[in-house]
Amino acid sequence: MNRIANIALPLLVAALLLGFWEWKVAHDAIPVYVLPAPSAIARALGENFSTLMESLGTTLLVTLLAFLSASIAALLLAILFSESRAAERIFYPYAVMLQVTPVVAIAPFILLWMGYDRVTAAETLIAAIVAFFPVLSNATLGLRSADFNLIDLMRLYGASRWQILWRVRLPTALPYLLSGMKTAGGLALIGSVVAEFVAGSGAATGLAWRIIEATNRLEIATAFAALALLVTIGLLIFYALSAVEYLLLRRWHESAITRVL
Amino acid sequence: MILSLSDVSRRFPNGTQALSGLGFAIAEGSFVSLLGPSGCGKSTALRLIAGLLEPDGGTIRWNGAKPELGFVFQEPTLMPWATALANVRLPLELKNLPRAEADARAQAALARVGLDGFAQAYPRELSGGMKMRVSIARALAAQPKVLLMDEPFAALDEPARAALNDDLLRLWREDGMTVIFVTHSVAESAYLSRRVLVMTPRPGRIAADIALPEGPRDRLSPQFLESQRVIADAMHRPASPARAERAGGGGVSERASAKETEGE
Numbered sequence: 001m002n003r004i005a006n007i008a009l010p011l012l013v014a015a016l017l018l019g020f021w022e023w024k025v026a027h028d029a030i031p032v033y034v035l036p037a038p039s040a041i042a043r044a045l046g047e048n049f050s051t052l053m054e055s056l057g058t059t060l061l062v063t064l065l066a067f068l069s070a071s072i073a074a075l076l077l078a079i080l081f082s083e084s085r086a087a088e089r090i091f092y093p094y095a096v097m098l099q100v101t102p103v104v105a106i107a108p109f110i111l112l113w114m115g116y117d118r119v120t121a122a123e124t125l126i127a128a129i130v131a132f133f134p135v136l137s138n139a140t141l142g143l144r145s146a147d148f149n150l151i152d153l154m155r156l157y158g159a160s161r162w163q164i165l166w167r168v169r170l171p172t173a174l175p176y177l178l179s180g181m182k183t184a185g186g187l188a189l190i191g192s193v194v195a196e197f198v199a200g201s202g203a204a205t206g207l208a209w210r211i212i213e214a215t216n217r218l219e220i221a222t223a224f225a226a227l228a229l230l231v232t233i234g235l236l237i238f239y240a241l242s243a244v245e246y247l248l249l250r251r252w253h254e255s256a257i258t259r260v261l
Numbered sequence: 262m263i264l265s266l267s268d269v270s271r272r273f274p275n276g277t278q279a280l281s282g283l284g285f286a287i288a289e290g291s292f293v294s295l296l297g298p299s300g301c302g303k304s305t306a307l308r309l310i311a312g313l314l315e316p317d318g319g320t321i322r323w324n325g326a327k328p329e330l331g332f333v334f335q336e337p338t339l340m341p342w343a344t345a346l347a348n349v350r351l352p353l354e355l356k357n358l359p360r361a362e363a364d365a366r367a368q369a370a371l372a373r374v375g376l377d378g379f380a381q382a383y384p385r386e387l388s389g390g391m392k393m394r395v396s397i398a399r400a401l402a403a404q405p406k407v408l409l410m411d412e413p414f415a416a417l418d419e420p421a422r423a424a425l426n427d428d429l430l431r432l433w434r435e436d437g438m439t440v441i442f443v444t445h446s447v448a449e450s451a452y453l454s455r456r457v458l459v460m461t462p463r464p465g466r467i468a469a470d471i472a473l474p475e476g477p478r479d480r481l482s483p484q485f486l487e488s489q490r491v492i493a494d495a496m497h498r499p500a501s502p503a504r505a506e507r508a509g510g511g512g513v514s515e516r517a518s519a520k521e522t523e524g525e
Contacts, residue, residue: 149334153338156332
């Protein structure tokens with residue numbers, strides 16, 4: 001019952017909103033180049049299906065590559081930080097710099113340096129920079145949160161640093177890491193959109209570029225169709241990560257346990 | 262003597278002298294309590310014995326090679342992501358025992374602490390007392406010669422604590438290991454141990470070395486009350502060089518009535 005409601009209610013809200021949108025556009029006779037009705041967007045999606053799917057593939061590839069490489073790199077750096085305070089003191093300020101520098105400002109340089117013939121790699125790097133920091137800071141916090149007594153116990157039984165990392169620090173960090181990765185998934189998508197905007201004409205082929213292109217041609221319905229696909233990617237990444245989180249934590253972590261009173 | 266400390270000193274991280282001139286020897290197979298108020302450095306002493314800390318001065322000497330140690334903390338200190346069985350298996354896995362043998366020994370250790378049916382339970386599904394039992398099973402699974410316990414029952418409710426006290430005595434008798442038990446409870450030290458080392462704070466050192474009668478304990482006997490009185494006296498006496506004493510020396514056989522013991 002609860003499960004059905006959890007899925008049905010958001011869908012019902014979506015249906016009501018889309019219905020109101022459709023009615024409002026028709027009732028006020030809003031021109032399609034200002035705000036297309038949902039039906040017009042669906043039609044545009046059908047008409048440009050193969051182009052849009054190709055663009056979706058490009059954006060999805062860049063986003064996933066950026067997300068995975070950022071997560072792995074951030075986790076490795078967090079492990080280095082947790083093992084060495086000196087490394088953290090030296091490198092953490094640079095990680096923060098990377099985080100606070102507006103990516104739009106550095107994206108052109110990255111494209112320039114990587115070259116327009118390797119635009120996918122450049123876009124991936126830009127998106128990865130955006131996704132990097134939340135994983136780094138959460139994983140560092142998680143690795144540091146390990147129970148000191150448990151670590152002492154491991155030492156008492158002669159465990160190596162590596163065994164302590166693998167058996168105590170990493171499992172402790174897992175909930176933190178997953179939470180950081182959920183944020184990073186959304187940021188990787190935003191980063192890849194920004195990268196496409198900056199890469200611009202001729203180079204970019206993803207959904208973000210379709211939006212710019214369609215807007216320039218006043219094909220607003222097509223732009224909205226591309227936007228809807230972007231949102232879908234974002235939702236899919238978020239819920240896929242939530243599912244992974246649930247599967248990994250459901251037996252032991254408070255965050256994943258439904259309380260029955 | 263399985264272990265002897267002489268003139269051991271150690272500072273807290275904040276610079277305060279935690280221990281100074283600490284010295285005592287522990288006989289093999291004995292059950293010794295290290296009793297003192299919080300902040301007297303008794304946990305520090307236990308960590309020094311375990312080798313988790315190094316002394317600033319003095320020596321800690323084992324008779325022969327350092328024996329297999331077990332350590333039980335005040336908190337159960339379990340891995341929340343692992344089942345009770347996997348938690349107990351941890352020291353065995355770290356010793357590279359084959360999985361099947363480690364499983365069998367972990368199962369046996371759980372059975373010995375009365376957690377037969379809970380091998381697959383996660384720590385969050387267990388009560389405080391049961392978690393502590395898992396923690397004790399983990400220490401026992403590695404078959405330690407010396408078991409170090411740092412106020413293991415301080416956070417438990419009274420019934421759980423009493424049950425664990427009795428089970429601990431049973432396990433000690435069965436295995437014949439040496440137990441060094443840190444506590445701030447006079448009654449607990451009198452009930453569990455055959456010898457109580459009373460520590461005074463700032464800096465921590467032994468203020469009194471009290472031998473208690475052998476044999477089973479009866480919480481209602483006058484002898485037990487007498488033991489507690491001697492220990493409490495030693496604890497509250499102003500710091501002075503260590504004194505050896507003997508409590509309830511005679512075999513007091515008269516049972517005290519329940520009413521009399523309520524004064525304690």
